[in-house]
Amino acid sequence: MKLIAVALPMEAAPIIKALKLKQMEKRAFTLYENDSYRLIVTGIGKMAMAAALGYLYALSKDVRGFLNFGLAGHPTLEIGSFVLAHKITDSALNRHFYPHIPKGFIGETHPVVTKDAPEQEYPLNVCYEMEASSFFQTAMRFTSVENIQVAKVISDNRLFPFTKEKAGHLIEQNLHSFLSLC
Amino acid sequence: MLETVYIEEEVKEHPRVKRFLSGRNPRVIFIERYTEIFNRKAQNFRLQKENPALIIAKKYGNYLHPTPPKFSIGGKENYYFSTVLNCPFDCSYCFLQGMFLSAYYVWFVNYEDFQQAIEEKIKEVQEPYFFSGYDSDSLAMEGITHFAEEFLPFFEGKKGFLEFRTKSINIRPLLQRNPLPNCIAAFTLSPKIIAEEKELKAPPFEKRLQAAVQLQNKGWQIGLRFDPLIYHPEFESIYGIFFKEVFKFLSNIHSVTVGVFRLPPTFQKNMERIGIKTTDTPNDKKEKMLSFCKENLLQYLPEEKLFFQ
Numbered sequence: 001m002k003l004i005a006v007a008l009p010m011e012a013a014p015i016i017k018a019l020k021l022k023q024m025e026k027r028a029f030t031l032y033e034n035d036s037y038r039l040i041v042t043g044i045g046k047m048a049m050a051a052a053l054g055y056l057y058a059l060s061k062d063v064r065g066f067l068n069f070g071l072a073g074h075p076t077l078e079i080g081s082f083v084l085a086h087k088i089t090d091s092a093l094n095r096h097f098y099p100h101i102p103k104g105f106i107g108e109t110h111p112v113v114t115k116d117a118p119e120q121e122y123p124l125n126v127c128y129e130m131e132a133s134s135f136f137q138t139a140m141r142f143t144s145v146e147n148i149q150v151a152k153v154i155s156d157n158r159l160f161p162f163t164k165e166k167a168g169h170l171i172e173q174n175l176h177s178f179l180s181l182c
Numbered sequence: 183m184l185e186t187v188y189i190e191e192e193v194k195e196h197p198r199v200k201r202f203l204s205g206r207n208p209r210v211i212f213i214e215r216y217t218e219i220f221n222r223k224a225q226n227f228r229l230q231k232e233n234p235a236l237i238i239a240k241k242y243g244n245y246l247h248p249t250p251p252k253f254s255i256g257g258k259e260n261y262y263f264s265t266v267l268n269c270p271f272d273c274s275y276c277f278l279q280g281m282f283l284s285a286y287y288v289w290f291v292n293y294e295d296f297q298q299a300i301e302e303k304i305k306e307v308q309e310p311y312f313f314s315g316y317d318s319d320s321l322a323m324e325g326i327t328h329f330a331e332e333f334l335p336f337f338e339g340k341k342g343f344l345e346f347r348t349k350s351i352n353i354r355p356l357l358q359r360n361p362l363p364n365c366i367a368a369f370t371l372s373p374k375i376i377a378e379e380k381e382l383k384a385p386p387f388e389k390r391l392q393a394a395v396q397l398q399n400k401g402w403q404i405g406l407r408f409d410p411l412i413y414h415p416e417f418e419s420i421y422g423i424f425f426k427e428v429f430k431f432l433s434n435i436h437s438v439t440v441g442v443f444r445l446p447p448t449f450q451k452n453m454e455r456i457g458i459k460t461t462d463t464p465n466d467k468k469e470k471m472l473s474f475c476k477e478n479l480l481q482y483l484p485e486e487k488l489f490f491q
Contacts, residue, residue: 086186086211098219101186101209103233109209144226 002065002182004039005053007131010164011070012041014172018179029055037182046090046114046134053138066139066148069178071155071167072112072129075122079160080170082177083127085112085150090133092116097136100146107177112150120161127152149181184326186235188213188286193240198291202238202326215239220267221283228456230285231272236326241265241290245299249313252491255368255405255437257311257343261303264317265290265329271319271349271384275410278317279458280449287318289327297336304342315347315368322350330355337365345405349384351393361401366436368405369394373424376412395431403436408479409491410443411471413463418474425475429482438483440475441491442468 006012012032015021021032021039029052030041038060042052049068057063077083086109088097101109111126113119114133122128132150139148153174156162187208193199194212203210213219216239249260267288268278279285290296303310314320314329324330330346334355337344344365346356356367369390372380377387385393394404406428414420442463445453450460463471472490479488 086209087213096218098188098211098213100230100233101235103185105185109211140224144224144229145222146226146229 001060001062002037002067003053003056003060003063004037004067004069004182005042005049005056005131005135006039006068007042007044007049007070008167009041010168011171012039013168014175015039015069015178018175019182027055031056031059042131045130046116049131049134050138053135057142063142064147065182066135066143067178067181068132068135068150069171070129070131070152071162071170072127072152073119073122073156073162074110074127074154075125075158077110077127077154077157079154079157079166080173081108081154082174083108083110083112083152083154084181085110085127085132085152087111088132088136088150089113089126090137093133095133095137097133097140098145099136099149102149102181112152122158127154151178151181184208184236185233186211188216188219188235188237190214190216190237190239193238193291196291198293198328199238201328208236213237216288219284220286220288223283225283226456227279227283227285228458234268234270235286237286237288239288239290240292241295245296246303246312249316253313254491255311255345255439255489256486257309259303259307259310260313261310262313262316263296263300265293265296265314266318266323266327268317269319270322272382273349273384274380274382274458275412275443275460277445277449279456280445280451280453280460281317283452287323289323293329293332297333300336300340300342304340309341309343311343311345313345313347315345319348319350320346321348321352321367324350324352324355328355334359334362334365338362340364347405347407349381349390351385351389353393353397356397356402357400361403363403366403366405367394367397368407368437368439370407370409371424371428372408372412373420375420376414380412391428391431398432398434402434404432404434405436406432406438408475409439409441411440411463411475412443413467413471417467417471421475422478425478425482435483435487437487437489438479439489439491440472440479442471
């Protein structure tokens with residue numbers, strides 16, 4: 001069983017469709033599943049992610065992997081770029097985490113910085129978002145780093161601000177890259 | 183192939199790092215200190231072994247360590263040093279799997295600091311012995327580290343002794359120069375049937391033996407490391423034939439060491455945690471195996487060259 005955590009329903013929808021996940025009985029969080037995967041919609045921010053992932057793990061058996069997929073901003077990367085995190089930084093705590101890059105992965109990898117509030121200045125050449133460090137840190141309580149991956153699609157940069165309308169489409173466009181990690 | 187290389191910011195301009203990167207195109211990730219990645223909690227040695235990354239770092243202090251008791255090939259003052267942690271081979275019995283939580287390779291590029299510590303030790307004690315293959319294989323990563331290429335000239339004329347301990351056949355840096363009387367290549371060898379089953383990714387027994395013969399023919403003294411001895415129901419027959427074959431080709435022997443498989447309890451616990459079965463030698467067999475080896479090996483070499491560890 002692999003556990004997928006996404007912050008927003010619009011990030012979840014394409015995955016639910018592609019993996020043919022069924023909604024589980026209504027609980028504290030919205031959950032979907034099939035025989036191989038469980039997906040949880042966590043809500044925005046580190047606190048929500050930690051609570052949701054801990055909840056999902058407690059409900060699940062034989063967990064073999066943890067995946068976080070979602071949108072991120074970056075100063076210069078093109079909108080729609082798919083990136084895998086090779087370093088995750090909790091900006092509030094200045095703590096770093098290093099996922100193990102899967103064998104044969106040839107896509108782009110970038111540092112991901114988790115902020116407590118949306119980042120609109122993009123001061124560093126990194127991906128900015130709001131859940132990854134919490135996801136990684138929580139998942140590390142349950143498994144080793146080789147089983148945890150964080151993947152992001154660039155939804156905004158210095159030239160193009162975030163727009164809700166395009167978000168679902170960007171996830172959908174990059175679903176094949178994400179599914180190759182699953 | 184190394185897909186991912188982590189490099190400490192401090193050494194990113196180091197000439198050895200530049201040499202390594204020239205002609206290679208790995209994914210490079212810059213880090214502050216190697217300890218951010220290596221040996222952290224929540225790592226699985228076996229999973230990392232499938233795709234180990236290289237971490238290039240600078241070591242600060244503690245360049246030399248006293249060897250464990252009995253770890254000797256005739257010297258009174260014995261030290262080991264490690265410019266590399268971990269090994270590309272995948273021996274099922276390897277204690278590194280229990281000692282480190284991470285299978286990533288760490289390569290310390292500040293050789294000059296190690297060499298200064300060695301110089302000081304040579305001044306401090308009489309004829310110290312230095313072992314380079316304790317936390318890694320001395321020659322297996324030569325293509326990356328150029329360790330032998332750089333340390334052989336350093337040891338030339340020194341009053342200290344250097345052992346390269348290896349299962350590798352990367353012997354070119356030794357073949358390319360005249361033998362040094364204070365350096366030996368020490369090959370860890372096991373019978374073919376055991377090497378095939380237990381020493382994965384290492385060169386086959388025959389290739390290692392050939393490498394040792396090549397070096398012997400060039401005039402190098404050879405060390406033989408029958409350590410660990412691996413228990414087998416037909417131990418005496420297998421090892422008897424094996425010794426006969428080895429000594430048919432090798433005669434310029436500096437030393438032979440012999441030891442049964444042994445593992446500190448903490449290492450054993452770590453290995454079991456990640457699903458590695460550690461098959462210890464039955465206690466009642468250990469003495470028998472060692473006495474068989476002693477008796478057998480004394481047919482081929484004098485007792486002063488034989489060391490039990």
